[in-house]
Amino acid sequence: MNNMEFLKPASLEDLFQMTKAHKDEVTFIAGGTNLIPQMERGVESPSLIIDVSDLQEMSTITENGNIISIGGSVTIADIAADSIIKTCAPVLADAALQLGNPLTRNRATIGGNLADASPCADTAPPLMTLEATVHIADVDGNIKDVPISKFYLDYRFTALGRGDVITKISFQKQGKSQKGNFSKIGLRKGSAISVINMAILLDFDHDTCKQARIAMGSIAATPIRIYKVEELLEGKKINDALIEECGELVKTEISPITDIRGSAEYRTAVAATLLKRNIKKAIL
């Protein structure tokens, strides 16, 4: 294990040279909040680590017209505190503020949260409702843009190939007519891993919901959009009966498992409750 090697690129160009030369051995580290515990437990024993945490090109939040881009190495704390994100993508700011605890948020990065491919990643549901694009660079520096709905392929399996790195994530600002929120249920309030998490973004034309985006985590092999419930809401005025119907429908759209944090039955019941609660909160 002590034979592990460490490289720290000074620029993206530098990074691609390294990944190209070591494509088959490389493991990336940014915040290390997932990787280091896995190394500690012997689950991961990388032979080469490349540190992308201080790469300038991947460490900024930028605003270009209606598009916001977040570098892959931007920390969760910086996202939670960023004034652009707070005003133009509050659903993501909400999620960032609820991820882990202040110590993990200061290290964990958005690229790492996605690349780790955990079904309970807290930034995934909000990014799904924002229909974000994940910008992935291969070892030659070629960028492919993957819609987040196509990023997660299966349990702990993503569109990232060997040596691929998430350079940035981009999305359109939330519109003024879009109401949304993020919430999670954990086993405790502080530094909780989500037993279930959810983001919703509803766009209204007066009283009518013209577009609905709903995404949940920890209730399937990957974070998923709940398309059937979105369809049910779209084009309708939201009332109590419709909200109840959404609660029933979501139960048939998810496939949670039983694990140490909760049973499948519990997750199904909580998914319905959380969805109903969040829709009510959004239309207040």
Place this chain on the structure above:
Amino acid sequence: MKTYPVKIKVNGKWKEAAVTARDTLLDVLRKKWLAYEVKNGCSEGDCGACTVNLNGKTVNACLVLALQANGKEVTTLKGIGTEQNPHPIQKAFVEKGGIQCGFCSPGMIMSSKALLDKNPVASRSEIREGLSGNLCRCTGYHKIVDAVEHVAKNNQS
């Protein structure tokens, strides 16, 4: 065993060591530089006992590779107060009974300082949120929150 040189500024003084790629900041602080005020609780980022300040941000020293901290500045508990001249937060922890076994105290105090530096008049719920990465198995947290609240209230007046 391949080693790499690191240079890290600890409490204002540059320190050097040879580390492996696998060594964490916690390893080098405790094993090479004998910074025993940085506690090793869980080694996997759950307990906050190893909280230090790295370039202005509180982090779990066990979740940073020593090489990731190369060229950066670290402040440990000993960098914010001494026995003769304790930091007001340290005084409050003693006065309000925020210390029992003392193992979580260095981390708690580092997180409390980071919180109050950013939000000098933090409320009780903000304090609980600010300390949510630090576990204490003795006090039930009440007296720790009392201590930090005491400092926050003094900041207000």
